[in-house]
Amino acid sequence: MPKRRANGEGNIRKRKDGRWEGRYTVGRDPETGKAIIKNVLGKTQAEVKEKLKKAIEENxxxxxxxxxxxxxxxxxxxxxxxxxxxxxxPSTYLTYHGYIENHIKPQLGKIPLNDLTTLHLQQFYKKLLAEGRVERIEAQKQPKGLSAKTVRNIHQIISSALKLA
Incomplete structure (x- = not known):
């Protein structure tokens, strides 16, 4: 008989396609009361066990x-x-904080997460390139738009956050 896993550790099984799958519960839907299940996949049972442990800790x-x-x-x-x-x-943390507070939240902050589309993001990036610079005394002689590198950094922040959403 296989070893039972404790409550909160999820479960691991071998799929028909030969891969291993680990499932874990992340919460309950307030409307239906059903459990919200997430999963991780891997080639070996040990790999899935490690991924499952990490995923549960992150959530x-x-x-x-x-x-x-x-x-x-x-x-x-x-x-x-x-x-x-x-x-x-700490320096990266402060930079991210500045990008979030000065650029992302004023433009996209009020949009419900489920309603965010790629069109919203493309329009946001286009606006940043054209006129994204925050009005400050030091920035008066610089062009109105942000550099492509800064927009890529902002995109990376949004992408990282949305992967977990």
């Missing part, structure tokens, strides 16, 4: 039942505090 503190009520701004705050802050240097 502590996120209320997936409220996921439908998040706006882009709210989600970026949750992502920034629970994920980004832990994994980066």
């Amino acid at each position: 502590v503190g996120i209320d997936y039942g409220r996921a439908k009520t998040y706006t882009v701004g709210n989600w970026l705050e949750v992502w920034y505090e629970n994920y980004a802050k832990i994994k980066m240097r």
Whole structure:
């Protein structure tokens, strides 16, 4: 008889295609009451066991039942505090904070996370390139738009946050 896993550790099984799958519960849907299940895949059971443990640790503190009520701004705050802050240097942390507060939240912050489309993002990036510079005394003699590198950095922040959303 196979070894049972403790509550909160998820379950592991071998799929018909030969890969291993680990499933874990991240919360409950407030409307239906059904469990919200996520999964990880791997080639070996040991690999899936490690991925499953890491995924469960990463999802502590996120209320997936409220996921439908998040706006882009709210989600970026949750992502920034629970994920980004832990994994980066203080200087990078401050840079990300500036990008989020000065550029992303004023433009995209009020859009519900479920309603965000690639068109919203493309229009946002185009606007940043054309007229994204924050009005400051030091920036008066510089062009109105942000550099392509800065826009790529902002895209990377949004992309990282949305992967976990």
